[in-house]
Amino acid sequence: MSRVKVAVITPGTFMIPSGHSSSVERVIEKVASLAASELDIRIFGLSDGQVQSPGSPAAIPCFRMPGGRLYLTSLLRHLRKWHPDRIDVHNRPLLAYQLKSRLPMAKVFLTFHSTTFFSASYQSAAGMRCLLDKVDRIIVNSEFLHKELRRRFPSLQTPVSVNPLGVSLEDFTPRWTSPGEYLRQARLADLGWRQRKIILFIGRLLPSKGVHHLLKALPAVLQQEKDAMLVIVGGAYYGINRESQYVRRLKRMAESLGDRVAFLPYAPYPSVADWYNLADLVVVPSGEEEAFGLVNVEAMASAVPIVASRAGGIPEVVIDGESGMLLPPASMPKDLAKGIVALLGSEEMRKKMGRAGRELARRRFRWQHTSARWVRLMQGQEANR
Structure with a gap:
């Protein structure tokens, strides 16, 4: 036929x-x-x-x-x-x-x-x-x-x-494995971030993605986690590093935070997997219109726990308390800081959620x-x- x-x-x-x-x-x-x-x-x-x-x-x-x-x-x-x-x-x-x-x-x-x-x-x-x-x-x-x-x-x-x-599981080296940890430590040393706990945002820099909530929450995080650092990978446009008004606003918000915030350009796929491998957790503070969010399944494939807003289609991907934490969008950024601190303070929780996320991605996504x-x-x- x-x-x-x-x-x-x-x-x-x-x-x-x-x-x-x-x-x-x-x-x-x-x-x-x-x-x-x-x-x-x-x-x-x-x-x-x-x-x-x-x-x-x-x-x-x-x-x-x-x-x-x-x-x-x-x-x-x-x-x-x-x-x-x-x-x-x-x-x-x-x-x-x-x-x-x-x-x-x-x-x-x-x-x-x-x-x-x-x-x-x-x-x-x-x-x-x-x-x-x-x-x-x-x-x-x-x-x-x-x-x-x-x-x-x-x-x-x-x-x-x-x-x-x-997601393609084979494109992502999971944390909490010997190869994953070896690669992670080598890259952290190259970047001068060996002692840092990496909070990762990855994606387009648009108001709907909620990066401003993350920057507002960061000072409260740093008060309790002195080694925390926010890494923002992406831009306003695909494959173009031209700055939008919103990106300029984000960079002004980050000025007082010094080297605890790093803005990095759009990373082409599949090299984006290198950034997931560095992360202690991934934050997805998107607004109500987020339909699915590939970043969620990519983080899960990397065995990295997620702190995300309970918005749009995200709860269909991230299981609250199992592969990450889901927070009410209306309570950003206060609850966002609490969620980040809770995960950064417990390697056992990060490891458990990361492994659960990887298994969830394998079974369903x-x-x-x-x-x-x-x-x-x-x-x-x-x-x-």
Whole structure:
């Protein structure tokens, strides 16, 4: 029997594979690569106007369409020639609507990675409902996103499937193992941080990520943990170190804290694993709109405990008291400082939670799980959790 033909439409200009891509491209790369033996996949993206070498994860053909008014025409030309059975459009509801209108025989799915692209700022509720009703299925990465869709569009008829994201365990060296501790101590010595207890934030520096809460909490942490240090890895933009107004605000907040705060640039995947390996704990103080947060499963894969806000889809990933601590968003930064101090003060607790997180990632949050569910959806079945 011939394999189902699936066209995957990425939302931006990032190449696949590429360590400098956004989290959306990383998800597509990981999932599609694992599914390539069962599905006939082609990936379509947007050209940035530069000369680019073609990406080909697991020998999957990748095509780059010109932008602007030529984009839809060029994309349709490719799709009409190839005749895919399924078209999976990521984060672009209007494009999914346009493709379904022009290719009615194909099953068009729409994958959301966050609330951004079905929010009121993106499209009116009535307009968005029209777009969502046109597609054949919506895929989201958390129950939180599923509930948000139902809350904002209570009469939505399109079926919605939840497919949680994953992590590659082999890309992360876990703490509390001999290799992990050896690498950690060597890197801490190289950086001059041998005696430090490392609090790590990793991700985009956006107000919604709550880094300002972490900086406000740090003085209270330092009063009780003299060796603590906050390491912030990331920037306002993927792969670009240009500073936003928010980043400048964060750096002003950190000025009085001297060398107890280090700002480091965006780290491409998978070298980001080196920073997780240094951490005593990872902090995820995101706001209510956090859909899933790959940083949570990456920290768990590294056997590092997490202190996170009980917001969005985070409680679906981090088990409070088992793989980390979940705190009410309304009580930041006071409770954040207490949670950090509690973990920094107990190596036994950090070790127990870290190991539990690694095991949880192994059992529930691997890319193999995400890909298997996606394959079933592309083959016309429901994705069993």
